[in-house]
Amino acid sequence: MAEITMKNIVKRYGDGFQAVNDVSLDIADGEFMILVGPSGCGKSTLLRMIVGLEDITSGDMMIGGVRVNKKAPRDRNLAMVFQNYALYPHLTVFENIAFPLRLRKAPESEVRQRVNEAAEMLELTEHLGRRPANLSGGQRQRVAMGRAIVRKADAFLFDEPLSNLDAKLRGQMRTEIARMQRRLGTTTVYVTHDQTEAMTLGDRIAVLRKGVLQQVGSAHQLYEEPANLFVAGFIGSPPMNFVPGRIADGRIETPFGTVAPTSERITRIGDRDLVILGFRPEYFEDYSLVPAGARTRGHTFTVDVDVTEWLGNELYAYVPYEAPEEVTRQLGELERELDSEQMRTQLVVALDPASRIRSGTKAELWFDPERMHVFDAATGDNLTRDPDRTFDDDNVHAGVRTE
Amino acid sequence: MVGQRASRWWTTGGLLILVWALFPLLWMVSLSFKDPNTFRSQTPTFFPSKWVWTNYQTVFSDALFTSALRNSIGISLIATLLSVVIAMFAAYAIARMDYPGKKFLLSMALAIAMFPQAALVGPLFNMWRSLGIYDTWIGLIIPDLTFALPLSIWTMSAFFRQIPWEMEQAAQVDGATAWQAFRRVIVPLAAPGVFTTAILTFFFCWNEFLLAISLTSTNRARTVPAALSFFTGASQFQSPITAIMAASVVVTIPVVLLVLAFQRRIMAGLTAGAVKG
Ligand SMILES: Nc1ncnc2c1ncn2[C@@H]1O[C@H](COP(=O)(O)OP(=O)(O)OP(=O)(O)O)[C@@H](O)[C@H]1O
Numbered sequence A: 001m002a003e004i005t006m007k008n009i010v011k012r013y014g015d016g017f018q019a020v021n022d023v024s025l026d027i028a029d030g031e032f033m034i035l036v037g038p039s040g041c042g043k044s045t046l047l048r049m050i051v052g053l054e055d056i057t058s059g060d061m062m063i064g065g066v067r068v069n070k071k072a073p074r075d076r077n078l079a080m081v082f083q084n085y086a087l088y089p090h091l092t093v094f095e096n097i098a099f100p101l102r103l104r105k106a107p108e109s110e111v112r113q114r115v116n117e118a119a120e121m122l123e124l125t126e127h128l129g130r131r132p133a134n135l136s137g138g139q140r141q142r143v144a145m146g147r148a149i150v151r152k153a154d155a156f157l158f159d160e161p162l163s164n165l166d167a168k169l170r171g172q173m174r175t176e177i178a179r180m181q182r183r184l185g186t187t188t189v190y191v192t193h194d195q196t197e198a199m200t201l202g203d204r205i206a207v208l209r210k211g212v213l214q215q216v217g218s219a220h221q222l223y224e225e226p227a228n229l230f231v232a233g234f235i236g237s238p239p240m241n242f243v244p245g246r247i248a249d250g251r252i253e254t255p256f257g258t259v260a261p262t263s264e265r266i267t268r269i270g271d272r273d274l275v276i277l278g279f280r281p282e283y284f285e286d287y288s289l290v291p292a293g294a295r296t297r298g299h300t301f302t303v304d305v306d307v308t309e310w311l312g313n314e315l316y317a318y319v320p321y322e323a324p325e326e327v328t329r330q331l332g333e334l335e336r337e338l339d340s341e342q343m344r345t346q347l348v349v350a351l352d353p354a355s356r357i358r359s360g361t362k363a364e365l366w367f368d369p370e371r372m373h374v375f376d377a378a379t380g381d382n383l384t385r386d387p388d389r390t391f392d393d394d395n396v397h398a399g400v401r402t403e
Numbered sequence B: 001m002v003g004q005r006a007s008r009w010w011t012t013g014g015l016l017i018l019v020w021a022l023f024p025l026l027w028m029v030s031l032s033f034k035d036p037n038t039f040r041s042q043t044p045t046f047f048p049s050k051w052v053w054t055n056y057q058t059v060f061s062d063a064l065f066t067s068a069l070r071n072s073i074g075i076s077l078i079a080t081l082l083s084v085v086i087a088m089f090a091a092y093a094i095a096r097m098d099y100p101g102k103k104f105l106l107s108m109a110l111a112i113a114m115f116p117q118a119a120l121v122g123p124l125f126n127m128w129r130s131l132g133i134y135d136t137w138i139g140l141i142i143p144d145l146t147f148a149l150p151l152s153i154w155t156m157s158a159f160f161r162q163i164p165w166e167m168e169q170a171a172q173v174d175g176a177t178a179w180q181a182f183r184r185v186i187v188p189l190a191a192p193g194v195f196t197t198a199i200l201t202f203f204f205c206w207n208e209f210l211l212a213i214s215l216t217s218t219n220r221a222r223t224v225p226a227a228l229s230f231f232t233g234a235s236q237f238q239s240p241i242t243a244i245m246a247a248s249v250v251v252t253i254p255v256v257l258l259v260l261a262f263q264r265r266i267m268a269g270l271t272a273g274a275v276k277g
């Protein structure tokens, strides 16, 4: 059993910088946990505290029910794949993978057998005699993984292991890591920048921002029920559109007309002077392609399309809209604070690729007001969120709290 | 086509420089095998008309040379060893730690390396005499160290800075103690730097002339570069030139051997491939 439990973990660096702030997180035995967040938000710091390379300023780090705050890395029995692999250049691939076993003075026959096993799994068998300098990026990455899996560690920690590989190799290695983790069933914490890795690899995702944990949940939960503006803007590509709105008499005024959603998740909010409305790009549709039955349910509006981008399986349209200056200023401030770029007074709309809408034309767009998210303009909290909603294919481990 | 012609030019240029550099060496070797009585013949030849070992016999039977050789080896080895060991600690600190005055220390080391040795000879001569270490090994090792240390520290810290120190942490996560991580990962990575530094420092001490000639007066501590200038040949009536050349060949051999033996070590960027990219 190797569940990892963090209780109120704080990290303050020597220069007084608080890199991790009161993070509490439960990772179940065998779970694949993804850690995402913008650069400098403390992901690596958190990982290094788990593995023991960084002192914990306060809080409890429990691995397998034992408090490890004061334990040296070697006593924690965790394996880590570093951001830049950190292979031993003076050793062959075989000896690199065997290194942890050699340190434990494992018998030669066992070393041989375990290394060969790992090499076979990672398709490194024919490279065992070579040195890391002569390997390709993907091969080095696999050697680093081999070194991690060979010793049957209690948990794997990955720090952006694929960030320097080209796109094709990254996709390949991504599936390989997923397969390996499923097969071994080892608790895994995986740090990444990459949307695709975050959404596809893990059982759950933890979103970190400036050292503060924002939300923990399955990819579906983060995408469909983001806890706040930050998570909503961070998860998803292209990101969610944020527009200003006002709720008066149960009706919501948006820059593209007034709508009156009736579902409880929105009506319970009550009247508010200023809210931020969130629309995923795919919430919009080309009116002419909406089935007749759905047309009356949604809201239709006419816009000037600035630019369109056709990607084969997607059509993105960029739509500028008018917003009162006061609101624009407020959104601008939010944007700076959020380190997010998509707060301009422009919508990104994902349309059916069959749509005939083109750059520089007028278009009729349609959206279903029941789907929109409503955020508190001051705190950024999602007012329409259902924190307990689960999704069919969520792979959340039994007994794990979702937050 | 242009590339081929350019590369031919490079080859030719390289050969010319090589000949230019090797000519005195060849001349030295050739002279050392010539007969000391007849090498100034009417019809000079580049290679000896008769190859003889007399010059080598002369230098090795001369106490001046044999003791100088002993002094050179001893003093250079001791100075190199001390210098490398001290520089290793210093370079480790410079590469790994941040402490106040690091920049100052480094620039001081550089300043000392730049300091004209000739300016020190006079004061040192007087000081060494009153301290009673004039014309002793220690009297040469100390000033050798003064000038070799900055060289060693700079070379070695440049090497140490290139070591990916994340390796040490990787080893610790893999289950190594701090000592094991140092011993099994850092030492092998640092070795080429230490080797290179040791060789450079050894050459520096081996070739040192000014201090050696100023701070010695007898065979007790005189090193080969200094002793060569006192050479007289087998008898007063013989020109010492061929014998000096033989002695020069003898002291050049260790240098050449060292370079040949360690050139792969020196060249090899052993840290290549440690990280991605
Ligand atoms: N040794 C240190 N001393 C002081 N501050 C540090 C130190 N290491 C990191 N930090 C700071 O802590 C914050 C978090 O750093 P960390 O490396 O954990 O970020 P990260 O989320 O891994 O970013 P990236 O995605 O760029 O790798 C950063 O703002 C960084 O400046």
Ligand SMILES: [Mg+2]
Binding pocket: A043, A044, A045, A159
């Ligand atoms: Mg990082």
